[in-house]
Amino acid sequence: MFERRGREKVMAFVMAGGEGSRLRPLTADRCKPAVPFGSRYRIVDFVLSNLANSDIRSIYLLVQYMPQSLIEHIRKAWTVSPLFSEQFVTVVPPQMTKEHMHFGGTADAVYQSLNLMNMHRPDLVAVFGADHIYRMDVRQMVRFHCENEADVTVAALPVPLDQVSNFGIIETDSSGRIHGFQEKPAQAKPMPNDSQRAYASMGNYLFRADMLREALEEAHQRDETDFGHHVLPRLSKTHRVFAYDFSTNVVPGTKPYEEAGYWRDVGTLDTYFAAHMDVLGTEPCFDAFNPQWPIYSSHYQGPTARVIRGDLDNVLLGAATIVSDATIRNSLLRREVVVEPGAVIEDCVIMDYVRIGAGARLRHAIIDRHNKIAPGTQIGYDHERDRAAGYHVTEGGLVVLPLGDVRYYAREGYRDGGGYSE
Numbered sequence: 001m002f003e004r005r006g007r008e009k010v011m012a013f014v015m016a017g018g019e020g021s022r023l024r025p026l027t028a029d030r031c032k033p034a035v036p037f038g039s040r041y042r043i044v045d046f047v048l049s050n051l052a053n054s055d056i057r058s059i060y061l062l063v064q065y066m067p068q069s070l071i072e073h074i075r076k077a078w079t080v081s082p083l084f085s086e087q088f089v090t091v092v093p094p095q096m097t098k099e100h101m102h103f104g105g106t107a108d109a110v111y112q113s114l115n116l117m118n119m120h121r122p123d124l125v126a127v128f129g130a131d132h133i134y135r136m137d138v139r140q141m142v143r144f145h146c147e148n149e150a151d152v153t154v155a156a157l158p159v160p161l162d163q164v165s166n167f168g169i170i171e172t173d174s175s176g177r178i179h180g181f182q183e184k185p186a187q188a189k190p191m192p193n194d195s196q197r198a199y200a201s202m203g204n205y206l207f208r209a210d211m212l213r214e215a216l217e218e219a220h221q222r223d224e225t226d227f228g229h230h231v232l233p234r235l236s237k238t239h240r241v242f243a244y245d246f247s248t249n250v251v252p253g254t255k256p257y258e259e260a261g262y263w264r265d266v267g268t269l270d271t272y273f274a275a276h277m278d279v280l281g282t283e284p285c286f287d288a289f290n291p292q293w294p295i296y297s298s299h300y301q302g303p304t305a306r307v308i309r310g311d312l313d314n315v316l317l318g319a320a321t322i323v324s325d326a327t328i329r330n331s332l333l334r335r336e337v338v339v340e341p342g343a344v345i346e347d348c349v350i351m352d353y354v355r356i357g358a359g360a361r362l363r364h365a366i367i368d369r370h371n372k373i374a375p376g377t378q379i380g381y382d383h384e385r386d387r388a389a390g391y392h393v394t395e396g397g398l399v400v401l402p403l404g405d406v407r408y409y410a411r412e413g414y415r416d417g418g419g420y421s422e
């Protein structure tokens with residue numbers, strides 16, 4: 001790992017207010033950063049772990065849409081003993097003054113929280129999204145920012161031309177300095193050295209602290225509320241704004257078989273599901289196991305999973321899950337799932353506290369938490385029948401069951417107030 005060039009003090013705003021409407025029904029009751037991911041994480045854990053592993057530990061999480069589940073998760077998973085840290089992750093809701101009843105956009109959310117900078121007096125402010133699956137050593141971006149004496153640095157990577165309308169698209173010169181920034185254009189020019197792809201913002205920015213304050217005050221005067229639509233296009237004309245090439249980021253402990261520069265937006269149900277398949281296999285393209293760059297999550301104290309006979313192939317099992325005499329392939333089951341005898345589960349993501357009844361057959365499906373699947377049920381075999389049962393079926397043929405009854409737990413113990421807290 002490199003030495004930090006100076007001793008820049010960095011604080012972070014993590015933008016966690018997004019609705020994630022394309023992830024419905026998974027975001028019907030929670031914001032996108034709170035959506036579970038993998039065998040034990042929430043999406044927000046990736047950015048928070050990246051910041052924590054990069055020694056950035058003054059983190060404010062700006063929330064807005066359906067924040068309750070996210071707040072609970074932060075309280076349970078990210079509360080550090082005051083003995084070790086005065087400040088760690090603090091959740092910041094909109095301040096609800098007469099003037100501001102909610103955050104108008106990402107820039108407005110930071111504008112309303114500018115007073116939090118007074119306490120820390122940072123040199124640099126990181127404004128990062130909370131919606132992505134990736135590992136990143138942010139210190140390397142800080143070093144790049146300082147070496148270029150940048151006012152703003154935007155983390156960037158190439159995206160296929162047919163996806164430019166989902167991203168902020170950047171034009172740079174050979175030094176990496178940004179001369180054009182267009183938020184979600186219908187079309188864009190390809191990169192000079194790659195005719196199939198355009199250079200896109202990852203939604204992660206570093207700002208010189210005093211400059212951020214000035215830029216947001218000016219944006220506020222102009223009634224401009226969004227980094228991508230307003231602040232960055234304007235600053236790229238008047239200030240030193242650079243693109244940090246994410247493909248140069250080296251994360252310690254990355255295995256040779258992993259995809260270089262792995263980063264996924266998981267913006268739709270189909271891409272969210274595909275990212276789950278990326279963590280499976282003997283050589284996954286994104287390996288959850290990396291002791292040099294851990295992804296932190298809840299402090300669940302339950303026991304390991306238990307398999308009492310079964311035909312399992314390429315499966316991740318969460319803690320306290322029980323499988324009895326079932327067939328499971330290419331799937332992730334999170335914690336406290338119960339799979340009864342004769343059940344068949346293929347290409348599925350089964351979230352926490354779900355019970356799969358005896359003889360049920362599930363294929364290419366996501367089952368949100370707290371669902372009880374009755375014995376003999378078939379899901380993913382006949383999409384007409386799935387729709388008739390009220391399930392969501394995506395264009396890609398993925399069947400998604402929304403959150404079940406939150407009072408239902410597949411395993412005994414909760415009903416009398418027992419069980420493990422996360």
Ligand SMILES: Nc1ncnc2c1ncn2[C@@H]1O[C@H](COP(=O)(O)OP(=O)(O)O[C@H]2O[C@H](CO)[C@@H](O)[C@H](O)[C@H]2O)[C@@H](O)[C@H]1O
Binds near residue numbers: 106129130183201
């Ligand atoms: N009012 C609010 N308060 C607090 N948090 C909020 C918020 N509104 C959204 N957020 C959060 O801010 C981040 C950015 O979300 P946006 O919906 O503004 O932009 P989007 O992700 O589409 O594009 C952005 O991210 C892509 C990369 O995915 C870039 O290419 C693009 O330029 C950039 O605008 C997300 O983490 C979201 O959860």
